Amino acid sequence: MSLVSIRDVRKSFGPNEVLKGVSLDIAKGDVVAIIGRSGSGKSTLLRCINGLETYQSGTIVADGIEVGGAATNLRELRRHVGMVFQQFNLFPHLTAAENVMLAPTVVNKTSKAEARATAAEVLAKVGLSEKMDAYPSELSGGQQQRVAIARSLAMRPKVLLCDEITSALDPELVNEVLRVVEQLAREGMTLILVTHEMRFARDVGTKLVFMHHGKVHEEGVPKEVFAAPRTPELQQFVGQVS
Amino acid sequence: MLQFSFWDILSNLLVATQWTIVLSLIAFFCGGIVGLILLFMRTSRIAPLEWFTKIYIEFFQGTPLLMQLFLFFFGIALFGIEVSPWMAATLALTFWTSAFLTEIWRGCVEAIPKGQWEASSSLALSYIEQMRYVILPQASRIAVAPTVGFSVQVIKGTALASIIGFVELTKAGTMLNNATFRPFLVYSLVALIYFCLCFPLSWWAKKIEGRLNVAR
Numbered sequence: 108m109s110l111v112s113i114r115d116v117r118k119s120f121g122p123n124e125v126l127k128g129v130s131l132d133i134a135k136g137d138v139v140a141i142i143g144r145s146g147s148g149k150s151t152l153l154r155c156i157n158g159l160e161t162y163q164s165g166t167i168v169a170d171g172i173e174v175g176g177a178a179t180n181l182r183e184l185r186r187h188v189g190m191v192f193q194q195f196n197l198f199p200h201l202t203a204a205e206n207v208m209l210a211p212t213v214v215n216k217t218s219k220a221e222a223r224a225t226a227a228e229v230l231a232k233v234g235l236s237e238k239m240d241a242y243p244s245e246l247s248g249g250q251q252q253r254v255a256i257a258r259s260l261a262m263r264p265k266v267l268l269c270d271e272i273t274s275a276l277d278p279e280l281v282n283e284v285l286r287v288v289e290q291l292a293r294e295g296m297t298l299i300l301v302t303h304e305m306r307f308a309r310d311v312g313t314k315l316v317f318m319h320h321g322k323v324h325e326e327g328v329p330k331e332v333f334a335a336p337r338t339p340e341l342q343q344f345v346g347q348v349s
Numbered sequence: 350m351l352q353f354s355f356w357d358i359l360s361n362l363l364v365a366t367q368w369t370i371v372l373s374l375i376a377f378f379c380g381g382i383v384g385l386i387l388l389f390m391r392t393s394r395i396a397p398l399e400w401f402t403k404i405y406i407e408f409f410q411g412t413p414l415l416m417q418l419f420l421f422f423f424g425i426a427l428f429g430i431e432v433s434p435w436m437a438a439t440l441a442l443t444f445w446t447s448a449f450l451t452e453i454w455r456g457c458v459e460a461i462p463k464g465q466w467e468a469s470s471s472l473a474l475s476y477i478e479q480m481r482y483v484i485l486p487q488a489s490r491i492a493v494a495p496t497v498g499f500s501v502q503v504i505k506g507t508a509l510a511s512i513i514g515f516v517e518l519t520k521a522g523t524m525l526n527n528a529t530f531r532p533f534l535v536y537s538l539v540a541l542i543y544f545c546l547c548f549p550l551s552w553w554a555k556k557i558e559g560r561l562n563v564a565r
Contacts (some may be wrong), residue, residue: 159467181470184473185473186405188471189471194462196462197466200463200486209469209474210474213474254365259472301445
């Protein structure tokens, strides 16, 4: 059974329909790269999965919880579905460790000591052991984004949603973040990434989804899809970005 | 007829000033507590709560404080409940203060980037937890200066309580004027005392505002 199942999801902002019946199945351990032009609906789709956006019709089931239903337990859903943002969105008044510890202590009622141990573990995983007590303003963009990844990991999510997480970074900082994501992929974390990093999508992804005009226009194994795009839209898109 | 020396006038005014200060403090702190509750309601995205606070704020911001004092003083009496000027002044000033503080603080909450809400939502925090741990710690930093600035308005607002017979600085000034017939001297002193209460606050508000701007 799939971990995340998206069935015929439609979503409009006012008169503008941005998702026009999207269906997608994501199994445990999949690394799904969603690519497409801006405005193709890829970020919106990602944000629907953890309930940051509502949708008008269709169903999304993530980890057995139906998202967007009237009685959806968003809190329960979000405990298992992590999200990392383009703009990092670290809490500027808290240190790196406190950023990571907040949700475990507040939501899961973990003890401070235990949460601190978890913070040390996940910050080590993203290579920031020595920055535990630094404030976000003292960190580079790449370091901030790695703290943001650690912050999500501390909740032990079953799926991690990554919304263009390298797009706000200076080019020389992109790789340090991608390396962390690649490491997570190798460890079997289920990842859904909206990304503009085509090489990363091809090399690390297990599944590629090309969105166009609010629909899944083409999907498949990344290497095959990139080598031989079937639709002219994807051919053109790949031609433009690579 | 009694004779009042300058020092008699001044000492009488200073005694009454205590009540201005007490009324200001109570209005400010009670108004702050009510304002905080209203702030949670106003930003809750629960429609009935938001509507209630909107109407509440519009009412207390959109009518003169003097009318509010009259309504509390005479209005509650209509229901057969005895209301002292003290009680009416406290209630009216508390609600009036809370309406303005809620709006000031709402502005500060809305100044916090949307990403902070989204990140904390994604970490499964509830609305109250988001406010408590993420939004208010940041919003309160920018709220200090306008809040201190508004406290000046509260102090000056207490002057209106004189009209329903509460003896604070302005009322004492009126009474002393009636006894001494030296309006210029008496009201100059009254104004000077208000200025001495308010100026340090507005000066302090400016100072913190400047400091926060540098920090950015």
